[in-house]
Amino acid sequence: MHLDIGNALAGIARPGVSRDSLDRLDDCVARAHERIERGVEEREFGYAALALPETTAAAEIERAVAPLADSEAVLTVGIGGSALGAATVSAALGRGDADAYVLDNVDPRRANELLAALPLSETAVHVVSRSGTTAETLANFLVVREAMADAGVDWTERTVVTTGEDGPLRALADEHGLPALDVPEGVPGRFSVLSSVGLVPAAIQGHDLDGLLAGGRAGMDALAPSLYECPAYGYGAACHALEVRGATTNVLMPYAERLEYFAEWFAQLWAESLGKDGLGQTPVRALGATDQHSQLQLYRAGRRDKHVTLVRPRERPERAIPETGIEGLSYLGGSDLGTLLDAEFEATEASLAAAGLPNVRIEIDALDAESLGRLLYDAEAACVLAGELMGVSTFTQPAVEWGKRAARGLLGGGDFEEAEAVAGKERLVIE
């Protein structure tokens, strides 16, 4: 990725980072890099994620999905890190040989509508759960397989599983002899996109897995003991420096529809990794140019607690805007939608700077496999670096367990005090 943090510098932005501060922070980056490198080499829990471009075997994934290569659709049944990565890759690289769908919530209306619309006999199902116990994923899978059976489709012929070495999902795969891939060892879900977790649908769609991993490897090779030499660390360090100066919200605003899911994926990565000990930027998903017409007022003139990360591919397909004699529109006629979108990107970037709001520019060469692999890898490395600088436990997410126990208790899945707390809710009802 190409990074430009000029608009985050003091003198332009408030809050902003001075060059001196960046230079001092760079000493911390050098130490953090040493720590990260050691963790990657020794495949320590979490850090092992930054070795995935080397440890993921694309051929193994392609072998596992070969029987499903003729599918018209691929359905990912998973949630959080077990869905967002796959959705991001499929959305960014496009349809390929099959349409991609995600069932990452337990909304009955959505499930009904999706199952009614899917060509079930031509649909490949990828069920993904690192723990193998996530209620939403397991419930959705039970629903999907029943729908397939009701449609006379042999779901065991159309299902691939990615999960841990044990748990109900592994047991189900073993019982029915389903092709099963392993979640990468020591890699939290939100960091596992460059593994079977994120790449199985892309393989079924015929996307270039080797290209994605090559992009990741380029990111690995670019890790260096300085924020000035490594775009990923430059981004992580800039976000950290802006957070400690008050920019506690990070608006991720891609200027490409195909990167909308990337903003979703980034939101989990940033929130679940860095939201600890009362710290952590709130990631906000936005989309350029659309949200210029809904959110920009707030970004420019609202509470000064944000920075905006603008993302765009340098290469765009063409769509000419026809010439027109309509008065006031001639400036558009003869141009191109991509040219307009890029003008909006640069104008919004300048408008944020003019209002003193810190913003950072991230560009990728194109929306292709290698550039996407690099972008995903760099975002992960930036997150790991930011976690080191903050001193938080980047690779765990203990705060999510309370709600899981409460929900399980409410459904009779065991005695959990959290479920009692639900019953004891304070009430002040206004209707």
Ligand SMILES: O=P(O)(O)OC[C@H]1O[C@](O)(CO)[C@@H](O)[C@@H]1O
């Ligand atoms: O892959 P699993 O174990 O089903 O978990 C899904 C998601 O749920 C979480 O554990 C949060 O509840 C995420 O960290 C994870 O990506």
